[in-house]
Amino acid sequence: MKHFIFGLLASFICIAANAQENPMRGQIFTNENDTIYGMLDFRTNAINANKCTFKADNSTEYKVYKPNEIAGFRFIDNGKYYVSRHFVGRHACFAEYIVKGKLSLYRVEEDLKKTFYFEDENGSVLPYPEDVAFPFDSSYDNAERLEAMVSSSEAALLDLDPGHMSEENMIRLAEDYNNEKCNAACITYEYDKASDKKDKSVSVFAGVGKGWWNVSDKDYEVDNSNIFIIGASLDIDYRRMMRNMLMQYSLIYTHQNADGRDDLKLNTVSLGFGPMFRFGKDTHSSMFTLRAGWMPTAIWEDYTYLKEKHHWNDNPTPSDLIPTEDRKFTADFFDFYAGFGAEFPIGKLSLLMNIDYRSYYTFQVHCITGTIGMRF
Numbered sequence: 001m002k003h004f005i006f007g008l009l010a011s012f013i014c015i016a017a018n019a020q021e022n023p024m025r026g027q028i029f030t031n032e033n034d035t036i037y038g039m040l041d042f043r044t045n046a047i048n049a050n051k052c053t054f055k056a057d058n059s060t061e062y063k064v065y066k067p068n069e070i071a072g073f074r075f076i077d078n079g080k081y082y083v084s085r086h087f088v089g090r091h092a093c094f095a096e097y098i099v100k101g102k103l104s105l106y107r108v109e110e111d112l113k114k115t116f117y118f119e120d121e122n123g124s125v126l127p128y129p130e131d132v133a134f135p136f137d138s139s140y141d142n143a144e145r146l147e148a149m150v151s152s153s154e155a156a157l158l159d160l161d162p163g164h165m166s167e168e169n170m171i172r173l174a175e176d177y178n179n180e181k182c183n184a185a186c187i188t189y190e191y192d193k194a195s196d197k198k199d200k201s202v203s204v205f206a207g208v209g210k211g212w213w214n215v216s217d218k219d220y221e222v223d224n225s226n227i228f229i230i231g232a233s234l235d236i237d238y239r240r241m242m243r244n245m246l247m248q249y250s251l252i253y254t255h256q257n258a259d260g261r262d263d264l265k266l267n268t269v270s271l272g273f274g275p276m277f278r279f280g281k282d283t284h285s286s287m288f289t290l291r292a293g294w295m296p297t298a299i300w301e302d303y304t305y306l307k308e309k310h311h312w313n314d315n316p317t318p319s320d321l322i323p324t325e326d327r328k329f330t331a332d333f334f335d336f337y338a339g340f341g342a343e344f345p346i347g348k349l350s351l352l353m354n355i356d357y358r359s360y361y362t363f364q365v366h367c368i369t370g371t372i373g374m375r376f
Helices: 002-018 142-149 154-159 167-182
Strands: 023-029 035-041 052-056 063-065 072-075 081-085 093-100 104-110 113-119 125-129 200-215 225-237 245-258 264-279 287-294 297-308 321-332 336-346 349-360 365-375
Touching: 023 052, 093 167, 104 167, 113 167, 125 142, 154 167, 200 349, 225 264, 225 365, 264 336
Parallel strands: none
Antiparallel strands: 023 035, 023 072, 035 052, 052 063, 072 081, 081 093, 093 104, 104 113, 113 125, 200 225, 200 365, 225 245, 245 264, 264 287, 264 297, 287 336, 297 321, 336 349, 349 365
């Protein structure tokens, strides 16, 4: 069992170390104003702000470009557009165009913090972090400067909210300014919110199989069991963070019946949270999966034992003992799971074959299960 765990951990380490491209069709713009087409690595906004990983159509390898080495890059499928800039007070970066027009708006994301930059037609640039607590932040007085920058537009002035300028506020302000000043004819690019949405999918699955498990209490040690599993999962695409990765949230009910023993049954309801990696050419082909995560669990142990009919009998005979059913409940919050498997599409369904390890810490149960089932 230890070898199984170490093998899965080693696999995750290898994935993290070798995570590379999330390819998407795109183009780069050189400092000489040339446009080169190829494949861009579609990563998070924070990663894209610091580097561009690109493979030209006539090349076999990806090349990493830093800000100032190229003028910018753009994804063709979703339109996300980055340009090389060196704003005052920060290092060179690839700033994402949110609105390009008479009044332009850029976004730079770093360490989960978003900073926006307004640029007017004269080239004046004004930084504005999202949701600045103005006027309580004494180091920040750009609310008045932003008001002066858009003072010629009544519509934009109405969008000003110095105490709470969210991303939506700033986009609306830039749009209204351009609409009023040039009837939107000067807007040559506009950010599509859908380009940053994470793909999500919900599925229901069920399966049967065999389990090999033990309990620390030797009175209840079991070598194997029959298993029934049913559950549902929410899978969220995180391939921009790491190649092939999804974040999986699951709710699973498992029933284990000790093989050859009718006196011991184990029922669990588990919440699962952790990364899952899917390897395959696309969602319509066979895929190999690898997963691990945290798994708080509620456990019901149903067991039968022989109980004396009379407590006063010091030397009970078999006839004095009767089978008695009992149930033990345990809630575990320090459980975890790890596993691998394969998915084989069959029309709109998928055949699942999985091997999983589960550790129920409080109950001191260790279990390896092999299941076959369907995802709906």
